[in-house]
Amino acid sequence: EPEVTQTPSHQVTQMGQEVILRCVPISNHLYFYWYRQILGQKVEFLVSFYNNEISEKSEIFDDQFSVERPDGSNFTLKIRSTKLEDSAMYFCASSGGKPQHFGDGTRLSIL
Amino acid sequence: TQLLEQSPQFLSIQEGENLTVYCNSSSVFSSLQWYRQEPGEGPVLLVTVVTGGEVKKLKRLTFQFGDARKDSSLHITAAQPGDTGLYLCAGIGRAGDNTDKLIFGTGTRLQVFP
Incomplete structure (x- = not known):
């Protein structure tokens, strides 16, 4: 069964550094999403992306965050200058309509 | 305040017991989904309920969507350690x-002991 793949599985970064989280969605899907889950808290929506543009973003998704689909297969989340509170599991999801299929996440640890 | 409140937050039971998990909101949703997440993995979809009052069964799991589409329940019959x-x-x-x-609930962590 096709699946969403995310790399790396774990990313450790110094505070203030830029980080790029990568996702390869399911190949015929058109809708893409990023969610995050801070340890011990619920999964929160960050952003949705369709037709090469952001369709919706949450309050969490501020100017430090950006998304891109550079080559038609990868879907990336960039955090420009990481903060301690960015430490979380980041999940990518894709959809061909409904439902959303999730990757196994990237654990981002900010030191 | 949480938009989707789940209860209980934690549940530890013996194999063979039945359990119910609740998901409550003050908001109406067009549909509601239940996911299961294991350590180190992303959420995996179990079911989608769309119609108020709808009941769906997945083996030993029974899902119900409230009549007003504000709440849902998940009932597991004869829980097994694999349901953890x-x-x-x-x-x-x-x-x-x-x-x-997706607006996620607060989560229910289930542990089933053999």
Whole structure:
């Protein structure tokens, strides 16, 4: 069964550094999403992306965050200058309509 | 305040017992989903309920969507250790929102002991 793949599985970064989280969605899907889950808290929506543009973003998704689909297969989340509170599991999801299929996440640890 | 409140937050039971997990909201959703998440993995969809009052069964799991589409329950019959995991409800299409984002509940961590 096709699946969403995310790399790396774990990313450790110094505070203030830029980080790029990568996702390869399911190949015929058109809708893409990023969610995050801070340890011990619920999964929160960050952003949705369709037709090469952001369709919706949450309050969490501020100017430090950006998304891109550079080559038609990868879907990336960039955090420009990481903060301690960015430490979380980041999940990518894709959809061909409904439902959303999730990757196994990237654990981002900010030191 | 949480948009989707799940209860209980934690549940530890013996193999063979029955259990019910609740997902409650003050908002109406066009549909509601239940996911199971295991450590180190992403949420995996179990079921989607769409119609108020709808009941869906998945082997020993029974899902119900409230008549008003504000709440849902997950009932597991004769729980097994393999049912251990984090169960998440997620609402789609809150009334007034033209959106497909998932709004996740607070989660219920289930541990089933052999």
